[in-house]
Amino acid sequence: MSIDQEMEEILQLFFEESLEGLDTMESGLLTLDGSANRETINTIFRAAHSIKGGAGTFGFMEISGFTHSVETLLDEMRNGTRGITPDALQVLLQSVDVIREMVKSAQAKQPIVMVGATALSGELLRILAQKGAPANSAAESAATNLPIPAAVPAAPDAPAAQAAAMADEPDASEAAVSSKSAGIAVNGNPPVGALEGWRIVFEPDLSLFKTCNDPMRIFDELANLGPLEVEAHTAKVPPFGELDPTQCLLSWTLLLRSAAEHARVAEVFDWVDANSKIAYEPIYGAAVSAGVPIPPAADLPQAPGQRPMTSSDVPAAQPASGKSGGESGSLRVATEKVDALINLVGELVITQSMLGRFAEKYEPQDIESLRRSLAQLTRNTRELQESVLQIRMLPIGFSFNRFPRLVHDLSRKLGKKVDLKLCGENTELDKTVLEKISDPLVHLVRNALDHGLESPEARLAAGKSETGTLELNAFHEGGSIVIEVKDDGAGLNKDRILAKARERGLVDADAQLSDENIYNLIFVAGFSTADTVSDVSGRGVGMDVVRRNINDLGGHVQILSVPGRGSTIRIRLPLTLAILEGQMLRVGKEIYVASLVSIIETVQSKREDLSCVAGRTELFKHRSDYLPVIRLYDLFGIEPDSRDITDGLLVVLEAEGRRVAMLVDELLAQQQVVIKSLETNFKQVPGLAGATIHGDGTVALILDVPGLVRTFLERQSMQLGRAA
Amino acid sequence: MTEHESAANEASASASPDAGDEGASQQYLSFFLGGQEYGTDILRVQEIKGWDTVTRVPYSPDFILGVINLRGAIVPVVDLRVRFALESAPFDTATVVIVVRVAGARGERIVGLVVDAVSDVYSFSAEDIQPPPEAVGTLDQMYVLGLAKLGDKLVIILDIERLVISSVLGDIKAA
Numbered sequence: 001m002s003i004d005q006e007m008e009e010i011l012q013l014f015f016e017e018s019l020e021g022l023d024t025m026e027s028g029l030l031t032l033d034g035s036a037n038r039e040t041i042n043t044i045f046r047a048a049h050s051i052k053g054g055a056g057t058f059g060f061m062e063i064s065g066f067t068h069s070v071e072t073l074l075d076e077m078r079n080g081t082r083g084i085t086p087d088a089l090q091v092l093l094q095s096v097d098v099i100r101e102m103v104k105s106a107q108a109k110q111p112i113v114m115v116g117a118t119a120l121s122g123e124l125l126r127i128l129a130q131k132g133a134p135a136n137s138a139a140e141s142a143a144t145n146l147p148i149p150a151a152v153p154a155a156p157d158a159p160a161a162q163a164a165a166m167a168d169e170p171d172a173s174e175a176a177v178s179s180k181s182a183g184i185a186v187n188g189n190p191p192v193g194a195l196e197g198w199r200i201v202f203e204p205d206l207s208l209f210k211t212c213n214d215p216m217r218i219f220d221e222l223a224n225l226g227p228l229e230v231e232a233h234t235a236k237v238p239p240f241g242e243l244d245p246t247q248c249l250l251s252w253t254l255l256l257r258s259a260a261e262h263a264r265v266a267e268v269f270d271w272v273d274a275n276s277k278i279a280y281e282p283i284y285g286a287a288v289s290a291g292v293p294i295p296p297a298a299d300l301p302q303a304p305g306q307r308p309m310t311s312s313d314v315p316a317a318q319p320a321s322g323k324s325g326g327e328s329g330s331l332r333v334a335t336e337k338v339d340a341l342i343n344l345v346g347e348l349v350i351t352q353s354m355l356g357r358f359a360e361k362y363e364p365q366d367i368e369s370l371r372r373s374l375a376q377l378t379r380n381t382r383e384l385q386e387s388v389l390q391i392r393m394l395p396i397g398f399s400f401n402r403f404p405r406l407v408h409d410l411s412r413k414l415g416k417k418v419d420l421k422l423c424g425e426n427t428e429l430d431k432t433v434l435e436k437i438s439d440p441l442v443h444l445v446r447n448a449l450d451h452g453l454e455s456p457e458a459r460l461a462a463g464k465s466e467t468g469t470l471e472l473n474a475f476h477e478g479g480s481i482v483i484e485v486k487d488d489g490a491g492l493n494k495d496r497i498l499a500k501a502r503e504r505g506l507v508d509a510d511a512q513l514s515d516e517n518i519y520n521l522i523f524v525a526g527f528s529t530a531d532t533v534s535d536v537s538g539r540g541v542g543m544d545v546v547r548r549n550i551n552d553l554g555g556h557v558q559i560l561s562v563p564g565r566g567s568t569i570r571i572r573l574p575l576t577l578a579i580l581e582g583q584m585l586r587v588g589k590e591i592y593v594a595s596l597v598s599i600i601e602t603v604q605s606k607r608e609d610l611s612c613v614a615g616r617t618e619l620f621k622h623r624s625d626y627l628p629v630i631r632l633y634d635l636f637g638i639e640p641d642s643r644d645i646t647d648g649l650l651v652v653l654e655a656e657g658r659r660v661a662m663l664v665d666e667l668l669a670q671q672q673v674v675i676k677s678l679e680t681n682f683k684q685v686p687g688l689a690g691a692t693i694h695g696d697g698t699v700a701l702i703l704d705v706p707g708l709v710r711t712f713l714e715r716q717s718m719q720l721g722r723a724a
Numbered sequence: 725m726t727e728h729e730s731a732a733n734e735a736s737a738s739a740s741p742d743a744g745d746e747g748a749s750q751q752y753l754s755f756f757l758g759g760q761e762y763g764t765d766i767l768r769v770q771e772i773k774g775w776d777t778v779t780r781v782p783y784s785p786d787f788i789l790g791v792i793n794l795r796g797a798i799v800p801v802v803d804l805r806v807r808f809a810l811e812s813a814p815f816d817t818a819t820v821v822i823v824v825r826v827a828g829a830r831g832e833r834i835v836g837l838v839v840d841a842v843s844d845v846y847s848f849s850a851e852d853i854q855p856p857p858e859a860v861g862t863l864d865q866m867y868v869l870g871l872a873k874l875g876d877k878l879v880i881i882l883d884i885e886r887l888v889i890s891s892v893l894g895d896i897k898a899a
Contacts, residue, residue, distance in 0.1 A: 347796050636782035681833045682800040691798045699779040
């Protein structure tokens with residue numbers, strides 16, 4: 001592997017870790033909304049610090065520069081010299097976005113656009129300039145969680161923060177630091193005089209370089225705090241020939257003359273992993289020299305002459321072959337590979353079913369054992385298939401994770417109070433389904449916030465608590481995944497929807513619609529009851545896209561709503577797009593597969609249930625509805641057993657909220673089928689969603705029910721047009 | 725995959741008829757359709773298989789017989805006899821499907837071609853192949869790369885790529 005490649009890998013690692021760090025910062029900042037938790041601020045601070053350090057190391061000065069101001073602000077919050085104001089939090093959240101953009105640009109090898117950063121830097125500086133009243137004015141302890149007006153200069157939020165600041169004294173910090181990293185020991189000598197400096201014994205783990213640490217950088221950073229004497233211990237270094245340059249065999253004793261507090265010194269070693277031994281020994285004494293002023297680390301020129309050793313014989317860093325523990329145990333697999341595997345397993349299933357047929361045909365003596373082994377094979381293949389499909393399954397949490405931020409931003413913008421509840425984040429579904437459902441979910445959440453939940457005043461007036469609840473819930477139900485977006489807002493206003501629909505001519509003035517039908521009107525393209533168009537919603541685009549996306553995935557949307565109590569939008573989706581629960585249908589000599597979820601029921605029709613409108617459109621009376629009859633043989637040009645509707649079976653199908661009755665000759669077995677694309681080698685065919693392979697190796701075509709309905713309606717309007 | 729790709733690259737590199745390489749000959753698979761012998765670049769041919777049941781696909785032109793399962797891939801089958809407006813021979817055990825791989829706009833496609841019988845493999849160099857005349861029987865000139873003389877026989881070299889893509893995608897030029 002060349003140096004360039006190695007460097008590239010290290011860079012990618014930095015990008016990944018930075019993006020992860022930004023996610024940590026974001027989720028941390030969102031929880032800070034409620035209460036100030038010192039550990040949370042520390043976590044956020046560490047993430048920012050790592051990003052700054054990494055960006056500096058790799059030469060992304062824009063990122064490190066900007067992150068530095070963010071870090072400063074966080075540091076002040078951490079030390080309790082600054083309160084946690086909603087204003088500051090908002091700026092920090094925006095900063096996270098800006099840094100994320102910068103990291104992504106850097107990752108894409110594009111120039112880093114500074115527009116957002118420059119604008120926000122001004123904001124950051126403004127906040128930093130509002131040097132909050134010193135932390136000791138405890139009278140101002142605005143410890144409540146109520147938003148503090150932005151104009152009030154960052155008030156300290158709790159005496160607790162002060163106490164925390166005090167905890168930075170060396171003796172008290174022991175517990176805090178050792179809880180962070182077990183490998184770092186603190187020698188808490190009782191203070192004798194003023195803190196004068198630190199003796200640090202640094203015995204790094206052999207893998208120091210592999211964790212992307214450069215001792216030189218650490219020492220430079222320390223030197224920024226004050227004069228530094230470095231003593232390197234080379235006892236463990238073998239003769240040159242036996243030297244493994246990837247291992248760190250050196251240890252150091254460092255003498256730092258600085259009054260910097262323990263946390264500030266330990267911070268320099270933040271990146272060093274827990275297996276390295278670091279001992280801090282504070283040096284006290286009758287003041288020999290006045291404490292060296294501590295300028296901001298980043299601005300100080302590097303102290304010359306302090307370099308502990310040459311680095312020429314030790315490579316600065318190694319690609320992290322295995323990232324240190326604490327990974328989520330997830331696996332990144334190229335989708336193509338997995339697809340190929342699914343294909344192979346599908347084949348295996350087919351082979352097995354072919355074998356099964358032989359076993360049924362021929363019956364020699366040992367047929368029983370053959371059957372037993374076939375049963376075994378069946379079980380094996382099924383298990384294999386299931387486990388392979390699992391590779392593609394991801395928890396829906398990946399999609400839910402973005403909502404706390406979205407809800408936070410939107411509720412601020414809309415002036416509403418929202419409590420977001422996420423349930424069933426670990427419910428797994430296919431990666432493709434997950435990716436395609438994310439955007440519709442965002443639409444639904446935005447809608448629920450904008451239209452569903454009322455303003456705090458309206459809620460109080462309605463006798464509800466000021467804070468609305470928005471619940472995202474996911475669970476498995478019989479081979480599907482159900483995702484619910486539930487709010488306890490005002491519910492859908494049936495009368496208003498109906499009035500609007502009539503106004504727009506979507507519904508006849510005297511038409512009687514069921515609640516469900518009325519609710520479904522909101523899915524019509526261009527439909528909106530919002531009085532004003534905001535940048536959140538109200539343009540009437542969105543809900544139709546939501547339904548189309550969900551239908552494309554073979555799913556359904558259902559709306560439940562109780563006036564004054566809230567509404568629930570329930571999405572039902574197949575767990576995977578690779579396999580379909582299919583119903584085999586026969587028309588003449590041809591066999592088609594329809595998705596089982598689109599079939600409502602199958603009925604044998606009676607003459608009196610059938611009627612004809614305008615001499616052309618045939619209608620079938622199903623319960624209280626009249627459904628248009630699709631003659632599949634007519635649509636696909638097949639020679640059927642019979643052209644009489646009462647001879648065949650009517651399959652009631654639902655697609656895009658519309659029901660139709662499809663005439664077929666016979667219902668065959670229900671079967672799980674592996675979906676194959678027709679387009680790969682052929683082309684898209686109207687009314688067909690793909691193909692699958694029968695047990696005997698022949699091909700069966702899968703019906704695209706929504707497409708079929710569209711094709712049917714187009715044909716009909718064409719015929720009507722011709723007749724007119 | 726890489727094997728296929730390299731095969732395809734080779735194919736496209738050597739398929740250009742105006743490659744002025746003197747003496748460099750190329751192999752062609754020939755087959756019969758209605759008594760006439762046709763040839764195709766052998767590097768496009770993936771396999772030759774016997775006739776099997778096809779599944780008819782609605783809304784397809786009549787020369788698309790349907791689709792077959794080729795080890796897990798759904799592959800359309802074109803009846804070249806219908807495509808060339810020739811008299812259709814009955815489907816029997818001698819009926820053969822030539823499976824070809826062609827590069828389309830959206831990647832490689834695998835397509836089956838039904839012919840009367842597979843004949844031979846010939847080597848032609850560039851100068852053996854003459855440019856096609858205005859019309860070759862019922863076949864549009866755009867699907868013909870050239871004519872190769874072999875003794876007193878005439879082999880029509882097809883531009884299989886163009887022929888297959890136009891057939892499968894259905895933008896039917898008068899055949």
